[in-house]
Amino acid sequence: MKRIGIIGVGIMGSDHARLLTEAVSGAVVGGVFDLDPARATTVAAASRGARVFTDPHTLIADDDIDAVLIASSDATHEEYVLACIAAGKPVLCEKPLSPTVEGCTRIVEAEHRHGTRLVTVGFMRRFDPAYLDLKRMLTAGTIGVPLLLHHVHRNPAAVPGLPNSALITNSAVHELDITRWLLDDEIVEVTVHTPRPSKQASGTRDPQMLMLRTASGALADVEIFVNARYGYEVRCELVGESGTVTMDAPTPTMLRHAGLGSREFAADWRPRFAEAYRRELQDWVDGSGGGATAWDGFVATFVALSCVAALESGGRLPIHLPEPPQVESQRVVRDSSW
């Protein structure tokens, strides 16, 4: 049994603790740290008596903790991921790997120096059955060469005063990652357009339209709208030379009533991606290495911040990624090293 230490048990961390306890095999929650000790105690108790730590670095260093899951605030990710690499422990870090390109670079370099892969970034959509289906159809050649990818990503409501950049760095960053993963291609140019803002957005430029061009010549557009009001929805359509494939609201339940058929929308992303989160954790615990790497985390932040710059300038921005490290850090951490 692998003992996982969790740093940060707010919305995501407590959900991960629940999944590790109830739905993932081969692991238990061994320890919990949170800035709010009462919250840490509650989650630890619900995780079959995991230990409560009062310091995150003590948790990382503890001999009874085999691997670490980081779900604390974004700005703390780099410090804890670097500490895990220094301790030689596998770490699953919620996105973003770091909110800055410099922070991501330090992590990629530290893992490179360590020599084997330790870092996984929580881009859970890579494990979503619907996205996997899309990738399978594309890879099988069913729709031919991909030309266009249309993404829609809507949240019901955002906090008032949300910075314009947060729509990209917090939400659309998932589409930036899944576009690279789905098309197996790099984003080389970005533009961001905004219509008149929704009155519901209290001053934030919401919605936004991102236009992404890939190295092989495909175009992807992303509608990100965080005050869409009606519910949480993520869908996309991939257009190829000989067909298209659509990922529509994959809710199995349909209500037929009073002359209408209707499907319920989730209030946020957790029900929509519940299976993706479970599979992501199982893959990580199994050491299968299917999750996003530190390099993927670097690219996501790099492209997201380029989109923010494009939003601010209103212009088209080329993306020049540095060379990815050609190192053993791409090797998967297998069971033996846990």
Ligand code: ISE
């Ligand atoms: C949230 O932070 C997430 O990561 C969700 O996956 C995303 O869909 C949502 O828009 C974000 O706010």
